[in-house]
Amino acid sequence: MIKIYSTLTRKLEEFKTIEPGVVKWYNCGPTVNGLMHLGHARSAIAFDTIRRYLEYRDYKVEYIMNFTDIEDRMIEVSIKEQRPVLEVAEEYLSYFRRDMASLNLKPATIHPRAMLHMNQMIESIEKLIEKGVAYESEGDVYFDVRKFDEYGKLSNQKLDNILQEGTEDADNPKKKFPADFTLWKKMKPGEPYWPSPWGKGRIGWHSECSTMSMLYLGETLDIHSGGQDLIFPHHENEIAQSESLTGKQFANYWLHNGFINIDKEKMSKSLGNFVNIYDLLKYYSPDAVRLFVLQTHYRSPIIFTEDAMDQAQVTVDRLFDVVLLTKNYADETKKVDDAKLSDSDKDLLEKIKKAREDFVEAMNEDFNTSNGLAVVFDYSREVNEYLRKAEDVNGSVINEADKLFDELRVIFGLFEDFNSYLTIDLVEKLIKLLIELRGEFRKEKNWEMGDKIRDDLKEAGITLEDTPKRILWKLT
RNA sequence: GCGGAGUUAGCAAAGCGGCCAUGCGGGAGUCUGCAAAACUCUUGACGGGUGUUCAAAUCACCCACUCCGCUCCA
Known part of the structure; x- marks a missing residue:
């Protein structure tokens, strides 16, 4: 029996899938506005390994991991680098794919991208408005959190407390209530936009995961996962949207991985103290990085130090x-x-x-x-x-x-990359070595040893031919 | 202020009522022409206090410190 700790209940639960033998799993992937760093890698490696274990236990795992390619931060990069958002997305996406492959992360069943699901998201927002849980306000659309009784259940907070410090632009006068979150954002001049019933604009961040997970996996997921930082507001908001829409539980198990800290401080893009995977792999093997991450339980924090990475490298080499x-x-x-x-x-x-x-x-x-x-x-x-x-x-x-x-x-x-250790290159080197050794024996007129090498090689499928100028070899 | 996680040997990190973690490192040994590896033994730990208990790293309370979330983040 597999037990899983779910953030929603804050305890270990017996793992039962909705459909026997099938796991429907949505993992919140990264925003592709920069290079993959160790924090992304930790999350990806942890969940990749859990997925592999479930597969080992004969589950068919439908694993969906999105790439966020349209969002405020994408637009920031686009403006800074003076090129279209799509181009920025394509570039960083290719880097992510490269780094994920380096770390031997299995590709998801599907890697959906937000930009390619605009219509579905707009439809979801329309339905939320029809249901009376979302409202339009001067070209923006907001979710009315007071209409969702269980708001705060994932992050274990009461609406009153959330309000104390406010949330995402809490003093925004277009909102009915400070904790309401954006579903649709009206475009500003120079920004990319999509047409919608509320005018030109773009999707709010929280919409994509709800819409895409339901599109590919159905109304209730077995597992929804991501980094601990996504618990609030991202996953809280996803629950509000999805459950308001369907009236059903959105996900049965919520898994959240712990952070990587550097010098006791969280590694993050905003602090600028992150370690790129591409750079890290210049010094350590992918196996060492995986071992480094997996030595710690996925919910515990990891403190990154060079010393700890060195230890992981030694350990993994010995294991190999x-x-x-x-x-x-x-x-x-x-x-x-x-x-x-x-x-x-x-x-x-x-x-x-x-x-x-x-x-x-x-x-x-x-x-x-x-x-x-x-x-x-x-x-x-x-x-x-x-x-x-x-x-x-x-x-x-x-x-x-x-x-x-x-x-x-x-x-x-x-x-x-196990099998690549036995390459034709290695075979060539070994044969050359044997030919050289045989030459030494023949010089000493040790015909017995010389012939043994030739005969044994022939036995192994390699024929030597002594020609006047040189010795040739071929596979037979 | 609110919500959560944590403090384990030189370092990393499990365990969460009774006995072993484990990895890296330190010491000794075995093997051995040299080298390397491996194996064996060993070293050494539960932040501080007060309780509960026959028994506590493990439960309760207090203190100290650290980290995370409540703002974009995996």
Whole structure:
């Protein structure tokens, strides 16, 4: 049984999907007005890993992650850089895709973009006005939060308290009530616009996620996720809009990841203290970044330091060593034959089984990757011990160990470029080395060793031809 | 002011009533022609106080400090 902590109830809940075996999940993606930074990456890696785990547990995950490409901040960049919003969006979107691929983040089932869903959003706003929960005011449209009784339920705040400090331009005279939020924003001169029943303008930020999630996943989602900073007002507003529209619960589980801090201060665009993924990957491997993030539970804050990143790099490199060793000694052509097992074989098989169970147990508890990794480290030590100390290495047993490593690395998204380690380039180097060694033996008239190398290579499918000028080799 | 999270060994980070985390690092050892790796043992922790309990890092209360949200942010 998988347990999930939901922000809405503030406790662990048993995970049950609406439709058996299918997870409908909407994750709030980034605004593409800049490069992907470690904060985005933390969120993306955490949820990517949870998604991979759910898939491992045989769920079909319909994972939608949007890109916000039309919004105040997009327009700011557009004006600053003197080029159309669409062009800005395209550029940063391509950088995001690049960085996401570098971090081995699985693409979402669909990555919808706000700009391409204007009509649907306008329709949603019209319906909200028809229902009497939204109103037009001088070309703007606002949501009337007093019409939604449960406003504040996600962020656990009462409307009175929200009002104390006010919200988004609280003193705006066009609003009936200070906490009302914008659904449609009238254009200002020079800004991009779309036509609507209320005149030229653009969508308010909170509309896109409601509209697009319902469009692709239906009126109630299993999971809705994002960074903790989105709880208020973004997700609160999404709930207000969506539930007013449908009368149904918008999402059953609300997941929010913790922040990355630098020097005890939140990493954010507004503070300008963020670490770009593109730059970070010049110094650390993608695996190190993933491990760095996953060592901490997804809801806890992470303090970024170079020291911690260095540690993650060392750790992941060592883990890779044993995974690679295991792969080298695994024999997938043979099945485990109970009659031929030594005590150490049986012992390892037992440990593999136990590790798999312990791992599942750890992850079932609100996706505790920290404990999950502890299981992996214990397990890798056991495999190392076997590989180095067992009287005979049984290829079929090691193959079982390799299978578990494969399962684990797929879930954590580690060592994806695994197969590229055995390249034709490496084969060439090895063959040249053997030819050189054989040359040394022949110089010493050690024909026996020289012939052994030639014969064994032929056995392996590589033929050497001794010609007067040089030695040629070919794959047979 | 309101709402929330936290303070665990040199560093990172789980645990959330009784026993082990785990990773990086430090020390010793095993192996060993050299090197590297690995394995074993070891080091060392629960912010401060007061309670509850047979038993507390874990529960309650108080104090101190930190961070986050209430404004664009993952």
